[in-house]
Amino acid sequence: MKGIAIIICCLLFSLNTAAQEQDTIDSLSTQEHKPTFMERLHQVQQYLDNKARKKVDPQYIEVPDKPWRVILRYKESVFDVDYSNSAGNPAAGDGADWQLCFEPPASASIGVWAGYRGTGFAFSKSLKKKEGTTLSFSTTGAKYGANFRLRAFEMTEATLTATVYEDNKVTHENIKDKLGVPVEIASLYLNGYYVFNGRRYSQAAAYNQSVIQRRSAGSFLVGATWYMSTLDFSDDRHISIILLSENTGRIKMHQGTLGAGYGYNWVPLRGLVVNAMAMPTFSFYNRVKAYKYDSNYEMATLTGPDDYGEWNPETRTWANGKTHKPIPENDEEWKWVSTADCWEVGSETDYSMLRFNVDLRLGIAYNWKNYFIGIQGQFNNFHFKNDPCKVNLFDAYARTSIGIRL
DSSP: OHHHHHHHHHHHHHHHHHHHHHHHHHHHHHHHTOOOHHHHHHHHHHHHHHHHHHTSOTTTEEOOSOOEEEEEEEEEEEEEEEEEEEEEEGGGTEEEEEEEEEOOOOEEEEEEEEEETTEEEEEEEESSTTSOEEEEEEEEOSSEEEEEEEEEEEEOOEEEEEEEEETTEEEEEEEEEEOOSOEEEEEEEEEEEEETTTTTOOSHHHHTOSSEEOSOEEEEEEEEEEEEEEEEOOSGGGHHHHHHTTSEEEEEEEEEEEEEEEEEEEOSSTTEEEEEEEEEEEEEEEEEEEEEEEESEEEEEEOSOOOOOOEETTTTEETTSOSOEEEETTOTTOGGGGGOOEEEEEEEEEEOOOOEEEEEEEEEEEEETTEEEEEEEEEEEEEEEETTEEEEEEEEEEEEEEEEEO
16 A cells, blocks of 8 residues: 555656646747737737627628728819908998808819728828818727818918998999919818617718628717818908908817718618718807907008008008008009008907708718729818808818728
8 A cells, every 4th residue: 555655646746747847848838939019910900800790780781801991082172161241330331241252163182091990091182283181080880980181271262242331322332352362271170970770880881991781771870070170361462351350360260069860871782882871960169269460551541642651560660650551542453462561469269159050971882802982972061150250161072982902
């Protein structure tokens, strides 16, 4: 018995020693084969792919095996602005009502979008000189979507229409004048939405083709939008607009909106989807900040002799010591504008009541193998008011795209 016990003890000791040695070997092996960056990236990719497939109904939405996409886009953008204001007191029959309308032709641009699944960046450049640059970011999932767009450009296609009142009589009506000096415009658009029926309906299927809609389905959506826009006409050569705007040379508009709507994906045949979405919105935050400017001219008529002399920009006085000169009445060629000098002196901020807008979108996409094409359009309308200033912005685009999955 003692011999058997000794044998058993020796066997247990040897097994324990072998196990420790194996643990040491396994530990060294693990240290020698730590996951590389690409292996870790592959693990993250597998996790995201599995998560994307679990959140949708495969009978309605197909998640492509190839997650990367590169898309070439051609876009026609329309950005119209109606800016109206008053000078003097037109209601009492003394002053002017006027409206500045920016109605340029559609701006064509070409760009590229690249990303993984529903997330990617886009950059586009106008095909015409000085017509602007657009940078955008978008991300979509089964239940959500977010879009960011930053745009900056210049406009010279504008018409100024005015009606002048004197002594309760209309002395000039529908005066029109084309602007020869560009006005700088910049806009920031941030939009997010939530999809209630995200397992069967995908907004992204028609707009960035991150998934493929296999059967027709619809869903209610809720969304929020933050919109900022700057209208800058503070150039000295725009002194007539600055004076008519009660010395306003730049306007910054901020608006936050909430809305609820409905989207529907119609799938008439395999690979083809047609989407329509409408979302009425109301603004819960409206702020208009007007930057005030002073100048060396004033809204009056120079009827007597012009004894003002030269303008001194350092002392900001005319040679006769006065700081403001009436506009010459007999200068039909507006040569006086070349001597105009304007500078910023402060700002005024106003908040307005609720405004109702609408967000409309239309998208068509066709998928075959690892390729796809699409046509998308979006319409937005934004209203701002800061008595007596009113601004109506019309921002829309239509684009075509062709892409490949990698």
